[in-house]
Amino acid sequence: MDNNSTFTLERQDNGITLLKMDVVGETMNTLRAEFADEFSSVLAEIKADNSIKGLVVYSGKDNSFIAGADITMLDDCETAEQATQIAAQGQAIFDQIERLKIPVVAAIHGPCLGGGLELAMACHQRICSDDNKTVLGLPEVQLGLLPGSGGTQRLPALVGLQKSLDMMLTGKHLRPKQALKAGLVSDVVPRSVLLQVAQELALTAKKAGKRKAPLVEKALESNPWGRKLVFDQATKTVLAKTKGNYPAPLKIIDAIRVGLEKGRVQGLAREAEHFGRLVKTTESKQLRNLFFATTQMKKETGVDGVEPATVSHVGVLGGGLMGGGIAYVTANNAKLPVRIKDINHQGISNALKYSFDLLNKKVKRRFIKKSEMQKQLNMVTGTTDYSGFASTDLIIEAVFEDLALKQQMVADIEANCKPGVIFASNTSSLPIHQIAANAKAPENVIGLHYFSPVDKMPLAEIIAHESTSDETISTTVALAKKQGKTPIVVKDKAGFYVxxxxxxxxxxxxxxxxxxxxxxxxxxxxxxxxxxxxxxxxxxxxxxxxxxxxxxxxxxxxxxxxxxxxxxxxxxxxxxxxxxxxxxxxxxxxxxxxxxxxxxxxxxxxxxxxxxxxxxxxxxxxxxxxxxxxxxxxxxxxxxxxxxxxxxxxxxxxxxxxxxxxxxxxxxxxxxxxxxxxxxxxxxxxxxxxxxxxxxxxxxxxxxxxxx
Ligand code: NAD
Missing domain, CATH: 1.10.1040.50 (N-(1-d-carboxylethyl)-l-norvaline Dehydrogenase; domain 2)
Structure with a gap:
């Protein structure tokens, strides 16, 4: 092993060996086909060493276990057979993990997705940290694919047929407690003791206890008729949702069905075959293009080489439908304090209610604690004058759609805020240059067009008029990204783009x-x-x-x-x-x-x-x-x-x-x-x-x- 190794073995005094994955030069761990040889030789070394009593697989990255497989390699596949081969290779390697005679425990911290979860499921036990970053899932369907390295076979065995269908057909992630409840992990522990607990588990050499399925689930899934019912229902739901436009979900159902009816070997063969064919579908190709495009856009600043200015306080004008949503994504996603100004208290309470309702839902679903909700709510405050606006760096205007009113807002902001403050208008139709017409500093005026409902819709149009400065553009792009939006920079003409x-x-x-x-x-x-x-x-x-x-x-x-x-x-x-x-x-x-x-x-x-x-x-x-x-x-x-x-x-x-x-x-x-x-x-x-x-x-x- 040299300094460029992705996998390192760390032998402990207690007889346990830690297998660390750390992709050199990358911020996150992702699986690549070229790791196969190195991984196989590490496994061979483990097999040959009789002194190893147990193995703990973990990640050397702070932010991810394994965030998935590197899908760029799929574009190099000229035929479906080549892609099938990639899947079969992944299956074979993960089989080797499963067949190790010593106990193997995956210690998961951070995203454990796609191929990462397939690897973890091949281990004999899985535990994860209770950290917010930790999520587990098989999101391949969102790329028009299916989990091709054994996922369609191992997940149903661990969490039951219905839960596995739900996870694979939607691609949704499970948080630590949900993963524990589903039987995907056997313990959730603080990150500080994750490796220690994993080693103890490996030492006890206990196989993971089989999850006790609820009675109804058992009755339904343990016989061919019950399973047929579940598969028929899943197919019906998929077709109603996709209108037959997405081939992957039906292939997922089929691969699981073959595995349950004809056994693992045939199930794996079907999974790899479907994977290969799906890779070559135009649907998957387009979804992968979309993924690459959004990944690329995350790295862009809106203007090449222009760094954004720091934004620490945001002001919002108008607490209506849009202002309420904008305040929410600013506090909740961008983690920035927000000051809302409206002409009346009703507007302010509307905006605060927007945040309250969304956060309350999260509390009810136990995604966040009440104290966290209170912390978030404290970040949004309201006023009917401009008190508290002196410290704002960027103002988002969402008052009525009226040119004279919006021009007045520009004048008010220039009079009440510090010089250099950015004025971003959420207008849906008014030209930005007209809103900036009487501005003392038109270079600070820009359009920032959200879509309703703001907390859900992922796009923001950033509209630069002729004199908007490059720094104003890059600063607004940076804020929109922090709010969780994918911004596109568009020209200032009627209707913008969308x-x-x-x-x-x-x-x-x-x-x-x-x-x-x-x-x-x-x-x-x-x-x-x-x-x-x-x-x-x-x-x-x-x-x-x-x-x-x-x-x-x-x-x-x-x-x-x-x-x-x-x-x-x-x-x-x-x-x-x-x-x-x-x-x-x-x-x-x-x-x-x-x-x-x-x-x-x-x-x-x-x-x-x-x-x-x-x-x-x-x-x-x-x-x-x-x-x-x-x-x-x-x-x-x-x-x-x-x-x-x-x-x-x-x-x-x-x-x-x-x-x-x-x-x-x-x-x-x-x-x-x-x-x-x-x-x-x-x-x-x-x-x-x-x-x-x-x-x-x-x-x-x-x-x-x-x-x-
Ligand atoms: P809304 O009527 O729900 O809210 C407007 C708010 O502005 C009201 O609370 C009102 O009291 C407040 N207001 C009026 N004058 C004010 C002033 N002088 N100072 C401070 N606050 C003032 O409207 P909305 O749907 O939130 O739309 C706001 C803006 O966003 C409009 O320009 C609209 O075109 C644009 N927009 C709306 C949507 C949408 O789907 N609703 C989508 C994109 C953009």
Missing amino acids: NRILAPYVNEAANILLAGEPIEKIDRALVNFGFPVGPIKLLDEVGIDIGAKISPILEAELGERFKAPDAFNKLIDDNRKGKKTKKGFYLYTGKKSKQGKAVDEQVYSLLGVVPQSRLSEQEISERCVLLMVNEAVRCLDEKIVRNCRDGDIGAIFGIGFPPFLGGPFRYLDTLGARTVVDKLTQFKSQYGEHFAPCDALVAMAENEKTCY
């Missing part, structure tokens, strides 16, 4: 509705395409009035193609603003089962429509989605987004564009620019000028160019 590509998509859904297609059919078409909700339901969620407010701004700045159908004004006149007024396209009052699920038939008569299904789901989704793709290409051409990657991330994280399609630009590459131009041209002749393919797209088709 709302601009969303508008033609939603407007087309409205056109289709006005031509008589039933609302459920339109929404179903787009949900089956892969969106989380359909466009009409989305209008209800966001607010029909919000759409009506933004459309004229987009139309004035960008042209006729953004014109929302006039008939929609009838909805506003009817005070039909969507979910928030309990009156929209769907029903929100009456029997609970109908809440937001059944269409309010009155809408049809209001719009003068007699619903009748004429179009195929495919045509509906194509009309809406291709308009979005066309607008995304225009945005790239106009440099609204800096590159295709940001455009794809913006659409997936901001709108819910189907991740397995990789975003509008990756989807365009899949279809081919020529096909998209032809289809848009056909729609143009049928449905009007707004379908005209943009020049940049036509040029791509003519020159046979791709986005990536």
Whole structure:
């Protein structure tokens, strides 16, 4: 072993040997195929040494046990067989661990995910630290894959069929106590004694006691009929959720089923075979691209070579829906104190309630202690004047959508805060340069556009106007990242990026509705395409009035193609603003089962429509989605987004564009620019000028160019 070794053996006086994994030059441990030889020779050394009474596997990193496998190697696989080979190799090595004659204990601290958990499950016992960083899970499904190194076979044996399906089909992580309850670890101890307890366990040479399954679970899972019921139910749930767009979950179910019915050997063979095929699916490829893109973005500052300034105190203007959410992510995720200013106490208490409700839920689920909740709540304070604002470094403005009011906010902040304070506006439609028009220091004014609900939606658009300074950009990007957001830097033009590509998509859904297609059919078409909700339901969620407010701004700045159908004004006149007024396209009052699920038939008569299904789901989704793709290409051409990657991330994280399609630009590459131009041209002749393919797209088709 030399200084470049990933695995080191440390012999203890008590006869136990510690096997430490520490990938040189990396901050986190991840498994790589090239470690196989080194790992095998370490195992051979252990086998050959009769003086070793037990083995403890642990990580030399402070922040991770093993955070997963390095998936870049999968891109090098030219065939499914090669990927199957990688899985089979992992299985063989972990089998060797399992077959060691001495007790083997995994001492887990930090993330133990994917291949890391598969390794740990091959050990005879697992214990973990009680640290917040420690989580255990098999998240492969989120990359369109399955656990390929024995995970589909070992997890059900440890935690039962239903729990293992739940973990593998969702990819969710278990915290230490949940892992203990599930039977995945046999003890949870403070980190300071983790290695000591693990050694004691290895010395007692006790095999892990088999988990006592609850009676109902035992009755269901111990016989073929019960298991069939569980598998059938899991399949049904998967199909309802994925609409058949994601192949991995069904393969996970199949690999587990084969293992339970035909034994470990065949189960492992099926697992490796499925793994190989899944690696080569476009769905997995796109999900892996998405993973690489977000990882890359985490390292960027927004402006190359420009370091962010320190932000220690944040101010929020307006304690409404958005201000409350922004305050929460600032205190909870970024761990920064927040001062909220509203014109009245109601606004402040609304914002505080936002944090209280979310934290209270966490307490109830035992994710945090009450004392932790109190600590978090103390970080958010309110005022109706500017007291406490002198120490703020960055202000996020979330008052009403009104230009004069927002300009007044800039003036107030410049008068009441220290020089150099950044003013970040959460406007959804007003140009940032107009908000900055009367600013003394326009270089400190920027857009920071969140999406509702702020605590859940992962995207933030950072909008730099012409005189925004580079430091303001990088400081705002850094704060958004600390708040847990993936920021994209976009240009200051009407609708920025996300709302601009969303508008033609939603407007087309409205056109289709006005031509008589039933609302459920339109929404179903787009949900089956892969969106989380359909466009009409989305209008209800966001607010029909919000759409009506933004459309004229987009139309004035960008042209006729953004014109929302006039008939929609009838909805506003009817005070039909969507979910928030309990009156929209769907029903929100009456029997609970109908809440937001059944269409309010009155809408049809209001719009003068007699619903009748004429179009195929495919045509509906194509009309809406291709308009979005066309607008995304225009945005790239106009440099609204800096590159295709940001455009794809913006659409997936901001709108819910189907991740397995990789975003509008990756989807365009899949279809081919020529096909998209032809289809848009056909729609143009049928449905009007707004379908005209943009020049940049036509040029791509003519020159046979791709986005990536
Ligand atoms: P909201 O009506 O819920 O809240 C606005 C708050 O601002 C109110 O509490 C109000 O009392 C307060 N306010 C008004 N004047 C003020 C002043 N002079 N000083 C301090 N506070 C003042 O609105 P919202 O939905 O939270 O939206 C706020 C901003 O965020 C708007 O610009 C909106 O366009 C934008 N936005 C909204 C969404 C969304 O989905 N709601 C999404 C993205 C961006």
